[in-house]
Amino acid sequence: MPGVSVGILEDEIPQARLLAGWLESAGYDVFHSGSGKAFLAEMSEQSPDMLILDWQLPDCEGIDILTELRQSRGFSGPILFATAKNSEEDIIQGLDRGADDYLIKPLRKGELLARLSALWRRTGGDAADRIELGPVSLDMINRQAFVDGEEVKMTPTEFKLAACVFSNAGRLLSREFLLKEVWGVDAELDTRTVDMHMSRVRKLLKIGPNVGYCIKTIYRHGYRLEAL
Numbered sequence: 505m506p507g508v509s510v511g512i513l514e515d516e517i518p519q520a521r522l523l524a525g526w527l528e529s530a531g532y533d534v535f536h537s538g539s540g541k542a543f544l545a546e547m548s549e550q551s552p553d554m555l556i557l558d559w560q561l562p563d564c565e566g567i568d569i570l571t572e573l574r575q576s577r578g579f580s581g582p583i584l585f586a587t588a589k590n591s592e593e594d595i596i597q598g599l600d601r602g603a604d605d606y607l608i609k610p611l612r613k614g615e616l617l618a619r620l621s622a623l624w625r626r627t628g629g630d631a632a633d634r635i636e637l638g639p640v641s642l643d644m645i646n647r648q649a650f651v652d653g654e655e656v657k658m659t660p661t662e663f664k665l666a667a668c669v670f671s672n673a674g675r676l677l678s679r680e681f682l683l684k685e686v687w688g689v690d691a692e693l694d695t696r697t698v699d700m701h702m703s704r705v706r707k708l709l710k711i712g713p714n715v716g717y718c719i720k721t722i723y724r725h726g727y728r729l730e731a732l
């Protein structure tokens with residue numbers, strides 16, 4: 505996501521390097537700190553758009569950093585907790601204190617990137633006048649689609665379907681949901697209508713392994729836009 509910066513708080517250096525590499529490959533600007541104290545100092549210098557926080561740190565707990573950022577420093581961007589702690593109680597506490605999402609380690613690249621971009625959209629990070637992913641760009645105001653800067657002619661329905669899939673990256677979308685969102689009917693239409701249009705969208709927007717993500721067909725369920 506070009507132009508979006510992410511601050512990472514993670515005390516295990518190999519893990520931090522791995523995360524930073526994944527994010528940089530997806531176009532994010534990244535900074536990293538290995539302790540709570542260093543991270544807070546860095547936060548006074550930089551103004552990241554989003555944060556990924558580890559829970560267990562040498563000098564403090566990530567949850568206290570979260571509270572400090574939300575309550576004392578007024579940080580309002582999306583915060584994702586990434587930690588080995590996996591009890592329901594911990595998850596609830598993290599969300600209560602102001603985290604927007606929660607991932608249990610070990611992290612997986614595709615999932616992390618999908619969650620981050622979903623968070624960014626959900627919290628109105630770019631309010632989606634334009635949705636961009638790899639070579640595809642969707643102009644939501646003029647309802648035009650571009651691949652590598654070249655306009656692609658799509659029918660209004662194909663555009664709506666593409667916009668729905670791209671603004672829900674990482675989420676499993678059932679055929680029934682897509683019918684309702686795009687066609688506005690309660691599945692009176694055959695769900696094969698969705699399949700037909702989806703294959704057109706894939707083809708028109710040249711979606712495939714070479715662009716780093718795909719629209720995966722989930723057998724008997726629907727579709728999901730996934731990073732590869």
Ligand code: CA
Nearest residue numbers: 515558560561
């Ligand atoms: Ca840790």
